[in-house]
Amino acid sequence: MNTQTPNPSALIVECPSCADTVTLTRRPLCGEVVRCGGCAVELEVVSIEPLRVEEAPQVQEDWGE
Amino acid sequence: MPEHKSRLRASIIGASGYGGGEVLRLLLNHPRVEVSQVTSRSQAGNFAHAVHPNLRGSTRLQFVRPEEIAPCDVLFLCQPHGEAAGSIDRYAPLAGRVIDLSADFRLRSKAEYRAWYGEEHPSPAWLDRFVYGLPELHRDQLRGCRFASGVGCNATAVNLALYPLARAGLIRSAVADLKVGSSEAGSEPGPTSHHPERSGSVRSFAPAGHRHEAEVRQELMEPLGAFDLHLSITAVELVRGVLCTAHVFPTRAVDEKEVWRIFREAYTQEPFVRIVKDRTGIHRYPEPKILAGTNFCDVGFEIDPRSGRIVVLSAIDNLMKGAAGSAVQCMNLMCGFDEREGLSFPGLHPV
Numbered sequence: 001m002n003t004q005t006p007n008p009s010a011l012i013v014e015c016p017s018c019a020d021t022v023t024l025t026r027r028p029l030c031g032e033v034v035r036c037g038g039c040a041v042e043l044e045v046v047s048i049e050p051l052r053v054e055e056a057p058q059v060q061e062d063w064g065e
Numbered sequence: 066m067p068e069h070k071s072r073l074r075a076s077i078i079g080a081s082g083y084g085g086g087e088v089l090r091l092l093l094n095h096p097r098v099e100v101s102q103v104t105s106r107s108q109a110g111n112f113a114h115a116v117h118p119n120l121r122g123s124t125r126l127q128f129v130r131p132e133e134i135a136p137c138d139v140l141f142l143c144q145p146h147g148e149a150a151g152s153i154d155r156y157a158p159l160a161g162r163v164i165d166l167s168a169d170f171r172l173r174s175k176a177e178y179r180a181w182y183g184e185e186h187p188s189p190a191w192l193d194r195f196v197y198g199l200p201e202l203h204r205d206q207l208r209g210c211r212f213a214s215g216v217g218c219n220a221t222a223v224n225l226a227l228y229p230l231a232r233a234g235l236i237r238s239a240v241a242d243l244k245v246g247s248s249e250a251g252s253e254p255g256p257t258s259h260h261p262e263r264s265g266s267v268r269s270f271a272p273a274g275h276r277h278e279a280e281v282r283q284e285l286m287e288p289l290g291a292f293d294l295h296l297s298i299t300a301v302e303l304v305r306g307v308l309c310t311a312h313v314f315p316t317r318a319v320d321e322k323e324v325w326r327i328f329r330e331a332y333t334q335e336p337f338v339r340i341v342k343d344r345t346g347i348h349r350y351p352e353p354k355i356l357a358g359t360n361f362c363d364v365g366f367e368i369d370p371r372s373g374r375i376v377v378l379s380a381i382d383n384l385m386k387g388a389a390g391s392a393v394q395c396m397n398l399m400c401g402f403d404e405r406e407g408l409s410f411p412g413l414h415p416v
Contacts, residue, residue, distance in 0.1 A: 017344060019322040041344035058344055
């Protein structure tokens with residue numbers, strides 16, 4: 001499997017949905033949306049110091065209406 | 066010269082069926098294997114590509130009768146149910162390794178075989194000599210062994226769906242509902258495969274009592290502990306593919322992160338099992354369509370917050386991870402190769 005070279009200055013945070021490690025390759029802006037590689041959930045950066053993310057609102061599928 | 070430095074000579078008994086054809090396709094593209102002979106009683110003399118048209122230009126092999134098979138390094142048995150058990154004494158001395166794709170040597174217990182197949186096993190002394198051919202559960206036993214069984218396609222979808230939770234002791238009961246493609250029924254036509262009957266149908270052909278349930282009981286319950294298990298199988302509008310939706314009623318409440326951890330611990334190192342549980346995108350859960358021709362099993366889950374039920378989903382190509390792909394993966398382990406060799410096709414999209 002191809003893998004990316006580790007970036008020593010990367011910022012790391014745990015995904016609140018699947019607990020995978022989310023790695024940010026640069027310092028994000030507050031309010032920026034990033035994506036988890038484990039479960040593809042969109043995460044909103046809500047704090048920089050300390051780094052915290054929360055799940056962004058998701059579009060749900062509903063075919064039964 | 067060590068075995069792994071030279072090309073193995075492999076032959077296939079019963080190569081005109083779908084499972085045998087898939088083994089042939091994989092071996093023709095395997096860097097460490099040369100296919101010596103392919104047999105078929107009904108197609109003797111015919112070119113392999115005349116029966117498996119996808120192989121035109123890949124080989125000029127012609128089918129020979131089973132009686133003409135010569136000694137080789139690896140022999141794949143891809144015969145209809147019961148034939149391998151009746152001929153294993155003749156075939157075993159011909160090859161250093163034998164891999165049987167049929168159900169004949171999957172169950173270790175002759176009593177269980179009798180219970181599920183309704184007849185005495187023709188050669189029960191051989192049952193203990195075969196390793197069940199699912200590398201995710203028997204990798205160490207398969208390394209260097211001489212005899213490996215096939216796996217049931219539906220059993221594989223269920224086993225890989227439930228294995229992580231069974232290992233964690235979390236299953237109180239499980240109801241596995243499987244939707245399966247028409248190639249599961251093999252290449253011999255019958256009344257149920259007649260196009261006007263089969264096309265567009267959603268046919269419950271085994272609401273209870275499918276034989277592959279025995280393999281799930283053997284592989285999960287015997288080593289990991291008993292739980293209530295129920296299988297129902299429905300034929301749907303697919304040629305290849307199995308989608309298993311397993312409703313698991315757990316022994317205690319669990320949250321999503323714990324189940325993520327359990328699945329990651331079981332499968333992160335597995336080359337052919339991928340966890341598919343995305344919160345965005347089109348393919349958020351396992352989908353058999355994109356696995357056609359691949360050796361992958363995709364596994365995902367969701368937790369019902371109201372009932373605590375864990376819905377585990379798994380998808381495979383029944384002819385690949387559910388048959389020929391696992392068999393070649395077994396061969397790689399048995400012969401000391403990288404188990405991914407010859408199995409790297411990632412599938413098609415769109416398809």
